[in-house]
Amino acid sequence: MSVWGFEAIGTRWEIETETPLGDAERKRVNAVIEVFDRTWSRFRADSLVSSLARDDGEVRGAADAVPMLDAYRELSDATRGAVNPLVGESLSALGYDPGISLVAGEPRPAPADWTSILTWSDMSLSAASPAQIDVGALGKGRLVDLVLAELVDSPGNATVDAGGDIAVRGDEVRVGLEHPFDPTKAIGVVSIRDQALCASAINRRAWGDGLHHVLDARTGAPVRTWAATWAIAPDAMHADAVATALFFDGGPELAARWGVEWVRMSTTGRAERSIGCPAVLFTTPGVRR
Known part of the structure; x- marks a missing residue:
């Protein structure tokens, strides 16, 4: 088995395949990770979700909005609101902000009415007011699935480990x-x-x-x-x-x-x-x- 290790989205990745991945395959994997990060990372000022934290409105190109936010709705319902994709502001309040200051303030609840603030469809995501989205409850898992799917042309067994x-x-x-x-x-x-x-x-x-x-x-x-x-x-x-x-x-x-x-x-x-x-x-x- 061949192992390719690298750093991405703030964690260590290891991809194990039966044969070494070529340059073209590695570029495709890196492209999948970059597109996801540029869309969903609240730690990047140029991401789509960071733009919604600054201004309300609609952003296009929000791939994976439907599977992830549909799952968030079920998570929120099951946990009586304990899991919520607008928890980004709560994390920032405690110091886990986009700059990772680690300077903690007072706890700040996330907006309980998040489903009335966010709307989503294929490739589109809208916020009725500025909202700091954090998909950490399931986003890394979604990206692992996307990377494994990108290895479809790599024969045999494969393992994707992201932290x-x-x-x-x-x-x-x-x-x-x-x-x-x-x-x-x-x-x-x-x-x-x-x-x-x-x-x-x-x-x-x-x-x-x-x-x-x-x-x-x-x-x-x-x-x-x-x-x-x-x-x-x-x-x-x-x-x-x-x-x-x-x-x-x-x-x-x-x-x-x-x-x-x-x-x-x-x-x-x-x-x-x-x-x-x-x-x-x-x-x-x-x-x-």
Whole structure:
């Protein structure tokens, strides 16, 4: 197997294929990532979503608006508003702003009426008032899916790993579930084949005194009950979305509707998993039916 590693969208990527990717294939992958980043990154002043944070109106070329924001609507409904794509302003208020100042102010709830502020269709996204969109709840998973799809001409097995959000085509891949309080350890392992595994944890993108990137949009404050989540789905976007939803009430129910298996670990060290989850845990978990 050949491994191509690189940095993009603020994380480490590794793409493993049976034969090395040529220059043309690598250029196509880089182009997919660049288009997505130029559309959805709130850390780029030239992105489409950054333009909507400055001014209301409509932007064209917002590919993936329909699959992602439709999924956000389901996430929001399932978690009673805890997951919300307008949480960008809440993250900025705590210092995770486009400049990554890490200077925290007071928590700021995201607009609860986000579905009346944003409208979307194929290649089009509109905001009724300036709005700071952040698609972090599922955006990296969506991009992993797009990159794997771009490898359609690369024969055989392929694995795309973007900072721990993984999509596998073909043979089984065994993945450790990193302990959120000690990255040198794992709380378990799981094998996936033609599936995706996405994780989220409060020890990643953390700063200040107990601040991290997983916020409850209703309060603008970081979550405190769950420390880490893992979700297994046919595609990475839905796995990523459920990994976010599992920090809140309603997440397991959404996972069941979407057919996603999962594990989560509380901040007190208690593990819980879905009844059909194939992961082998190194602790005795509770089972969520």
